[in-house]
Amino acid sequence: MKKRITLSANLIIIVVVTVIVLGIAIWIRVDRTGEVRGTVLYPDGTPAAGVEVRLRERVHNLIGSGIFTYTDEEGRFTFTDLEMIEFIVDAAVEAESLRSEPIRYHLYFKGQDYELPEPIRLQQIRE
Amino acid sequence: MINRERLSTGLVHLILVSTTLVILVPLYWVFKTSLTGENLFAFPPRIIPVDPHLFNFVDVFYWIPFARLAYNSLVVSLIVVVSNIVFNSMAAMALTYTFRLKRVIIALYLSSMMIPFQTSIIPAFLLTRQLGLLNTHLGLAFPLMATIVNIFVFKSSFDAVPRSIVDSARMDGLSDWRLLDLVYLPLAGPAIATNIILAFVWSWNNFIWPLVIVRDVNMQTLPLALSRFLSYFEDTSGQLYAFVVLVSIPVITVFLANQKRFVRGILAGAVKG
Numbered sequence: 001m002k003k004r005i006t007l008s009a010n011l012i013i014i015v016v017v018t019v020i021v022l023g024i025a026i027w028i029r030v031d032r033t034g035e036v037r038g039t040v041l042y043p044d045g046t047p048a049a050g051v052e053v054r055l056r057e058r059v060h061n062l063i064g065s066g067i068f069t070y071t072d073e074e075g076r077f078t079f080t081d082l083e084m085i086e087f088i089v090d091a092a093v094e095a096e097s098l099r100s101e102p103i104r105y106h107l108y109f110k111g112q113d114y115e116l117p118e119p120i121r122l123q124q125i126r127e
Numbered sequence: 128m129i130n131r132e133r134l135s136t137g138l139v140h141l142i143l144v145s146t147t148l149v150i151l152v153p154l155y156w157v158f159k160t161s162l163t164g165e166n167l168f169a170f171p172p173r174i175i176p177v178d179p180h181l182f183n184f185v186d187v188f189y190w191i192p193f194a195r196l197a198y199n200s201l202v203v204s205l206i207v208v209v210s211n212i213v214f215n216s217m218a219a220m221a222l223t224y225t226f227r228l229k230r231v232i233i234a235l236y237l238s239s240m241m242i243p244f245q246t247s248i249i250p251a252f253l254l255t256r257q258l259g260l261l262n263t264h265l266g267l268a269f270p271l272m273a274t275i276v277n278i279f280v281f282k283s284s285f286d287a288v289p290r291s292i293v294d295s296a297r298m299d300g301l302s303d304w305r306l307l308d309l310v311y312l313p314l315a316g317p318a319i320a321t322n323i324i325l326a327f328v329w330s331w332n333n334f335i336w337p338l339v340i341v342r343d344v345n346m347q348t349l350p351l352a353l354s355r356f357l358s359y360f361e362d363t364s365g366q367l368y369a370f371v372v373l374v375s376i377p378v379i380t381v382f383l384a385n386q387k388r389f390v391r392g393i394l395a396g397a398v399k400g
Contacts (some may be wrong), residue, residue, distance in 0.1 A: 085185065085186070106180075106182040107185075110189070
């Protein structure tokens with residue numbers, strides 16, 4: 001009887017580990033689009049169209065040069081084919097002296113489909 | 128009288144709880160830091176983790192080839208565990224017999240336990256190299272494939288098997304191998320569990336031997352990889368402690384799954400050894 005209990009404890013561990021590993025593998029397979037999406041807003045809260053958004057990869061404490069995209073009429077942007085785990089996003093309208101704070105994000109795996117949890121807010125640059 | 132007993136029991140419980148806390152607090156701190164990446168020297172220290180996340184664990188998998196290292200550790204530990212059960216039980220069974228120089232052999236076993244491994248590491252390395260086992264799983268497992276402590280754990284368990292059972296098995300014509308397989312080992316559950324846990328923990332945590340014989344990065348084991356986190360020039364406390372948690376989980380799990388048998392095995396060794 002006691003032998004059975006020990007065996008079942010070991011069996012439960014094997015089953016739990018297998019379920020966790022399979023679950024993570026399925027999650028990665030389903031959620032791996034390589035897309036990062038978000039919205040950019042003007043200081044008054046209205047969507048910022050045609051704004052340049054920059055995304056830079058961060059590896060340890062080294063920051064890459066970055067890739068760029070532009071927002072659509074609703075202030076939305078999408079980066080595609082990304083293979084990075086940690087990155088920094090910011091946006092700027094140099095002509096209007098508007099810029100956002102760079103925000104750092106971390107993903108759970110490379111290529112994870114990700115919507116930025118909060119919109120990027122442009123702020124007036126004070127000279 | 129009852130009050131005095133209660134007071135005494137309460138005092139014992141208080142001491143036990145305090146001791147447990149003292150032991151558990153560092154472990155909790157490791158776990159908390161792995162979830163927050165908080166600086167270890169932050170003051171005032173926070174007991175409850177603020178903004179916990181799993182990103183440090185994610186970084187471990189991307190910064191080092193964790194799966195490969197875990198595979199190496201697992202394969203080496205499995206070789207060590209299986210060979211410990213096989214070789215130690217054989218040695219222990221031999222020691223249950225009465226023969227000339229038995230005491231001398233036991234004295235040799237016990238005295239060799241006093242010699243630290245560091246002193247015999249060079250001969251062990253030369254032997255492993257002669258056998259062509261450098262940078263191999265078998266080579267990594269080599270020095271731990273039979274361990275004296277575990278031989279005595281088996282011996283004390285085998286000594287407890289009634290002589291009448293062994294004699295009747297002999298009369299039925301069982302050979303030594305069959306006797307070990309059908310009589311001794313089925314009655315040595317706690318000793319097997321103790322062997323599994325001790326061999327697994329020793330192998331899993333082994334650092335110095337892999338450091339000496341492994342040159343190939345792909346053959347490194349998990350403890351060797353710890354040093355990689357210290358080579359980066361940014362604060363890697365979170366990732367380092369996440370790695371420590373990941374390395375500790377298998378050992379803790381194996382222990383928890385077999386702890387009753389382990390304790391019984393150790394106690395049997397303590398009483399009868």
